[in-house]
Amino acid sequence: MILVFAVIGCKKDETKKEDKYAFVVPANFPAPVYTFENNPVTEAGFKLGKKLFFDPILSVDNTVSCNNCHNQSLAFADLSLHPFSKGVEERQGIRNAPQLVNLAFMKEFFWDGGVTHLDFVPLNAIESEFEMDEEIGHVIEKLNADPEYPALFEQAFGSSKVTTPLMLHALAQFTTMMVSNNSPYDKYLRGEAALSEHELEGLHLFEQKCQSCHAGILFTDESYRNNGIDTAFTDLGRARITAFDGDIGKFRVPSLRNVAITPPYMHNAKFASLEAVLDHYINGIKPSPSLDASLKNGIPMTPSEKTAIISFLKTLTDKDFTQDERFFRE
Ligand code: HEC
Ligand code: HEC
Numbered sequence: 001m002i003l004v005f006a007v008i009g010c011k012k013d014e015t016k017k018e019d020k021y022a023f024v025v026p027a028n029f030p031a032p033v034y035t036f037e038n039n040p041v042t043e044a045g046f047k048l049g050k051k052l053f054f055d056p057i058l059s060v061d062n063t064v065s066c067n068n069c070h071n072q073s074l075a076f077a078d079l080s081l082h083p084f085s086k087g088v089e090e091r092q093g094i095r096n097a098p099q100l101v102n103l104a105f106m107k108e109f110f111w112d113g114g115v116t117h118l119d120f121v122p123l124n125a126i127e128s129e130f131e132m133d134e135e136i137g138h139v140i141e142k143l144n145a146d147p148e149y150p151a152l153f154e155q156a157f158g159s160s161k162v163t164t165p166l167m168l169h170a171l172a173q174f175t176t177m178m179v180s181n182n183s184p185y186d187k188y189l190r191g192e193a194a195l196s197e198h199e200l201e202g203l204h205l206f207e208q209k210c211q212s213c214h215a216g217i218l219f220t221d222e223s224y225r226n227n228g229i230d231t232a233f234t235d236l237g238r239a240r241i242t243a244f245d246g247d248i249g250k251f252r253v254p255s256l257r258n259v260a261i262t263p264p265y266m267h268n269a270k271f272a273s274l275e276a277v278l279d280h281y282i283n284g285i286k287p288s289p290s291l292d293a294s295l296k297n298g299i300p301m302t303p304s305e306k307t308a309i310i311s312f313l314k315t316l317t318d319k320d321f322t323q324d325e326r327f328f329r330e
Contacts, residue, residue, distance in 0.1 A: 020326060021046045023104065026181040028189065028217055034104040034118055034176050039169045041177060044156040046326075049174025051152065052167065054329050057142055058122075059132035061089070066125065066171075069097040072327050075258035075318070076100035076178060093130035094235055096269040099262045101255060101321070102218055104176040111251045111267040113224060114241050118175060119168045136164055143167065178327070180257050182320035185312075195315055201305075202312025209281075209299050210309070213253045213292075219316070224250040225292045228285035229270055237267070249290045260314045261322070274313060278306045 021043040025032060039045075052058065053066045064087050071079040077099040087093065095111055109115040115124060125131045126139060143149045143162040154160040156170060185203075187193035195203065206214075215221040224238040226249040238247035251267045265271040271280060281299040285291070301309065 021177075023176060024179070026179065026186075029102075029179075029181065030105055030217070032104040032176075033107050034172070036104075036176075039119075039172060041173045042156065044152070045170055045173040046177060047330075048152045048156045049170040049172070050327070050330070052171055053174050057146070058126055058134060058139055059087070060134040060138075064132050066122070067329070069131070070100050072324075073322055074099065074261050075180065075322055077258075077262040087128065087131035087133065091130045091133075093128065095267050096264060098254060099258055100175060100178050101180045101257050103178060105218055107222055108252070111254075112236075112238050112241050113252055119165075119172050121175075122168060122171050140164055140167065174327075178321070180318040180321040183257065183316045183318040185315040186318070188315070196311070198308055199311045199315050202308035202310070203315075205301070205305050205309050206312050209301065210256075212294060214256050219256040220253045222252065224252055226250045226288060226290040227281075228287070228291050228295050229266055229268070229280065231286045231288050233288070235268065246290055249288055256313060257316050258318055258321070260310075260317050274310050275306075278309060282306070 021041060023032070023036060023041045053070075056062045056065045056068075058065065069078045069080075069087075070076040073079065078097040098111070103109075103118055106118075107116070109118065109121050110124075115121050123136060126134050126136055140162055143153075149162055150160040153162050153166055153170075157166050159166070184193055184195065184199075188195045213221055213223070213225060213227075224247065226237075230249065233249040236248050238250040238252075239245065241247075259265075260274065263272055263274075265274070265277050271277045278301060281295070282301050283298055285295050285298045287296075
């Protein structure tokens, strides 16, 4: 059972082509946080957002697009092998690009929660010297002078004048549609498929050992915590936003959906494999003042419990999402 959330101008007839571009809330998901009332998804808006997402015109030297660091085959995480995403002139940032998934349901963005509305996320990427290093005003000039964009903005928003808010709305129409809810685990929850005994054992262990933070259907409680990956932090994490010393070294609990296909792991890309992440929780936790109290003694797991948890985590890989043709480059 699925709920159609904000379908403006679409009939309920499921066979109609427009319905592919309606934002749909999966039955077992919470209500979306994204403000669809100001920016309902339409086919023209989604397609314009997609064109912008794949277009290096957003970067200073027209070389880097959003897709450079967010690739669909990896649930929109970074395809490249280096730990930190590379922007213009191969410049490296300080953080691992997260996957883009279920963004419409998230309250805050980035590893430190520094952006509180999805619309504004691209401004950061466009203006960051490590990413696209471009000025937003100049991007808007380039888009207005482009032979194709003004007509596409007209189709999507009824105005051929490209503006920053409209460009951000188009990108958000594309990114809010990145909903992942068709993994084998989701199919198991809906009674459409079974998990193996080993996977189920992993699920039960996960519920005992991990779910206090990686909670609920989104696999994150959206809190900021220090899970012991360092004793001292050059990247201050949540404290960069709150300027509170007690938040040094705290980072947003990431969703674990599609986690098997999104290495490396952690904000600083410290671990290359899920094995290494679990070994960290077993006996690699490093002390520091903000370390989460529940992790002080690590999370005990036997070798066979560890492999069961990894098998469960692999059931969170959603091929319907990574192969969803609506997101393909056109
Ligand atoms: C050079 C690589 C790079 C490029 C290009 C890039 N991003 Fe990102 N993206 C990142 C990194 C790194 C982060 C995490 C930033 C942080 O936590 O400080 C991120 C975070 C995000 C997030 C937040 C995800 C979350 O769960 O918090 C969204 C949404 C996003 N990017 C969308 C975009 C869009 C849209 C574009 C194009 C306008 C884009 N990105 C271009 C590297 C990149
Ligand atoms: C006390 C809260 C807490 C508990 C319990 C916890 N985690 Fe985490 N987890 C975090 C935080 C916070 C991060 C991000 C840390 C960072 O990047 O600095 C994280 C990151 C991860 C990542 C990396 C994801 C990515 O995209 O980079 C994986 C995988 C992970 N945890 C798996 C687990 C598993 C499996 C368990 C149970 C054995 C577990 N976690 C228990 C808080 C927790």
